[in-house]
Amino acid sequence: MIYKDIHIGSFIKNIVDERDISMARISKFFKCTEAEVAGMYASKSLNITVLMKWSKLLEYDFFVLYSQHLILYSHESKYNVETKLPIFKKKLYTKEVIGFIQDLVENKKMTNSEILKRYNIPRTTFYKWIKQDEKK
Structure with missing residues (x-):
């Protein structure tokens, strides 16, 4: 059940792997270390500003996951x-x-x-x- 229990870091990691985005590009975009990026992958939730940046970098609307959760479970x-x-x-x-x-x-x-x-x-x-x- 994709929308029931959202682990946003896993979704981001999957799309990064799928689109073959380099760690160097991600680190440069976020102005952070590889360890900090790995920490985001491990996070169940992220700050909304950080999530917006991920959405822009990966050209994917991560907020729709939460919208669909609200439609189905609220x-x-x-x-x-x-x-x-x-x-x-x-x-x-x-x-x-x-x-x-x-x-x-x-x-x-x-x-x-x-x-x-x-x-x-x-x-x-x-x-x-x-x-x-x-x-x-």
Whole structure:
């Protein structure tokens, strides 16, 4: 379950290896030692500024991992509080999230009603994904 327990250092290390980015380039970009880079790989979480730098260097949006975690594992707020912050009502589901849900159904890891209840997916959206998966 990629989004349930996020170890950001491991994700970063995997992408660095996949893209064959040299340690010299990374050290120069971050203005740090190889040991400090290794420490980031070992970290379960990173400072948001550091994560933004990694996102730029590797051209990968690491923040989407946390967004998908919130979509899948957070409950809707019960409080109707006025705020000046932007409110995003529509949930956006990535291909990975849709695939995750389709996998749960296909491998009978959860029932349809359990999925709908746990992840708070609209019924019509859910059944559209299931129908889509059956066509493959």
